[in-house]
Amino acid sequence: MNAEKKQLLDRTYTIFKQLCFYDYPIDRSKEYLIEKIMGYGTHVDEKIFGIQSFNDLLQLQRDQSVGLEMSVKERPVFESFMANGDAVVLVDEILISMKTEGNEMSINCRLTTVMEFTDEQWKVVHFHGSLATGNEGDMDTWSVNELKERNKELERKVAERTEELRISFENLKAAQAQLIQSEKMASLGELTAGIAHEIQNPLNFVNNFAEVSHELIDEMNEELDKGELEEAKAIGLDVKQNLEKINHHGKRADAIVKGMLQHSRTSTGQKEPTDINALADEYLRLAYHGLRAKDKSFNATLNTEFDEQIGEINLVSQDIGRVILNLITNAFYVVDEKKKSGIENYEPLVAVRTKKNGKNIEIEVSDNGNGIPERVLDKIFQPFFTTKPTGQGTGLGLSLSYDIVKMHKGDLKVKTEKGKGTTFTIKLPLD
Numbered sequence: 001m002n003a004e005k006k007q008l009l010d011r012t013y014t015i016f017k018q019l020c021f022y023d024y025p026i027d028r029s030k031e032y033l034i035e036k037i038m039g040y041g042t043h044v045d046e047k048i049f050g051i052q053s054f055n056d057l058l059q060l061q062r063d064q065s066v067g068l069e070m071s072v073k074e075r076p077v078f079e080s081f082m083a084n085g086d087a088v089v090l091v092d093e094i095l096i097s098m099k100t101e102g103n104e105m106s107i108n109c110r111l112t113t114v115m116e117f118t119d120e121q122w123k124v125v126h127f128h129g130s131l132a133t134g135n136e137g138d139m140d141t142w143s144v145n146e147l148k149e150r151n152k153e154l155e156r157k158v159a160e161r162t163e164e165l166r167i168s169f170e171n172l173k174a175a176q177a178q179l180i181q182s183e184k185m186a187s188l189g190e191l192t193a194g195i196a197h198e199i200q201n202p203l204n205f206v207n208n209f210a211e212v213s214h215e216l217i218d219e220m221n222e223e224l225d226k227g228e229l230e231e232a233k234a235i236g237l238d239v240k241q242n243l244e245k246i247n248h249h250g251k252r253a254d255a256i257v258k259g260m261l262q263h264s265r266t267s268t269g270q271k272e273p274t275d276i277n278a279l280a281d282e283y284l285r286l287a288y289h290g291l292r293a294k295d296k297s298f299n300a301t302l303n304t305e306f307d308e309q310i311g312e313i314n315l316v317s318q319d320i321g322r323v324i325l326n327l328i329t330n331a332f333y334v335v336d337e338k339k340k341s342g343i344e345n346y347e348p349l350v351a352v353r354t355k356k357n358g359k360n361i362e363i364e365v366s367d368n369g370n371g372i373p374e375r376v377l378d379k380i381f382q383p384f385f386t387t388k389p390t391g392q393g394t395g396l397g398l399s400l401s402y403d404i405v406k407m408h409k410g411d412l413k414v415k416t417e418k419g420k421g422t423t424f425t426i427k428l429p430l431d
């Protein structure tokens with residue numbers, strides 16, 4: 001190759017590098033590149049097709065390096081001519097250092113350039129800039145090791161998060177179990193107050209009849225002393241009747257206590273034939289007296305409408321009892337609130353209705369409270385949702401009720417009208 005052609009090559013190559021790394025005027029690039037130049041920058045998305053996109057890339061590069069103190073070191077590493085000497089591949093290693101506000105950074109770049117000699121001049125046909133960083137030497141051409149490391153790190157993080165999630169899930173489960181327990185205790189508390197009231201009644205009878213009988217025996221003795229046998233016998237009959245009454249009321253108290261024990265026992269989950277009407281009636285009265293025991297001012301009209309055709313149906317009576325109690329307690333709460341808000345001529349009303357409806361039975365609990373606002377209606381069955389002031393409700397009542405009804409393959413539905421009231425319907429299959 002003649003010296004002139006070699007000189008021309010060196011000059012063109014130097015200018016090309018000045019275009020790329022220094023400030024040779026961009027608009028003169030066309031003198032040194034073929035029209036259809038193709039090249040790769042150091043980023044995956046830097047692909048050059050034609051002079052215009054080459055110029056755009058340079059412009060962007062220069063805009064971005066404004067204010068940077070740049071210095072470039074070039075080191076030629078490879079030069080190879082094609083057989084006819086009209087094409088050449090050149091490789092340089094280029095170290096670019098940049099400084100900005102005390103931060104220093106350097107880029108180690110490899111530039112591969114292919115040039116062609118036509119019409120007595122050299123022009124760049126192709127170039128490829130690649131970064132020599134990121135790869136861990138010969139053994140890691142594709143950064144595979146780094147990728148593996150990153151995967152390991154990810155796996156470690158996932159395991160860590162999973163463990164964290166497991167722990168908070170366990171905590172949540174424990175907290176929920178505790179809340180469910182306290183919800184049970186709360187409804188037990190409500191019941192106990194009602195039960196105390198219920199027991200009071202037969203106990204009063206028992207005490208009164210016992211006292212009266214005590215006096216009657218004294219009278220009988222007096223009559224006997226006087227020799228009035230007929231009188232004494234008549235008094236003896238009265239005493240016998242009293243003893244029967246005492247026995248009757250004693251049994252009633254006994255039944256109530258048994259019921260209480262049944263409620264406090266955790267559910268056995270055993271279904272048993274149950275008189276739904278009696279169950280609803282019992283829980284309505286218990287809830288009412290329970291509330292009255294806590295708040296003497298509470299009052300509400302109770303309406304019951306029981307379908308006598310129902311008969312006994314198979315269910316876990318304690319659980320369904322709890323559902324009815326929850327619904328009635330909610331109803332009492334809202335009518336009481338409405339009453340306390342001072343609406344004129346408002347009479348709190350809570351009604352419990354049972355109905356046989358084809359293959360189902362329905363238990364309805366309705367109130368004439370203010371209804372459930374639209375925006376909370378789809379949340380009321382969620383655990384812990386409550387609109388009651390803190391400390392007054394756990395928000396588990398309806399969610400537990402829903403679960404219990406679902407366990408009986410039934411349905412719990414709500415209908416509500418703003419300002420007018422709400423009706424909850426428990427639907428249970430007769431099966």
Ligand SMILES: Nc1ncnc2c1ncn2[C@@H]1O[C@H](COP(=O)(O)OP(=O)(O)OP(=O)(O)O)[C@@H](O)[C@H]1O
Binds near residue numbers: 386
């Ligand atoms: N009869 C009703 N009328 C109006 N709103 C109701 C009625 N029943 C339930 N709600 C609404 O649904 C919410 C959730 O009821 P739920 O029985 O699940 O919990 P709670 O009564 O707030 O608390 P808890 O039952 O634990 O005492 C209530 O806070 C209330 O906003």
Ligand SMILES: [Mg+2]
Binds near residue numbers: 330393397398
């Ligand atoms: Mg409730």
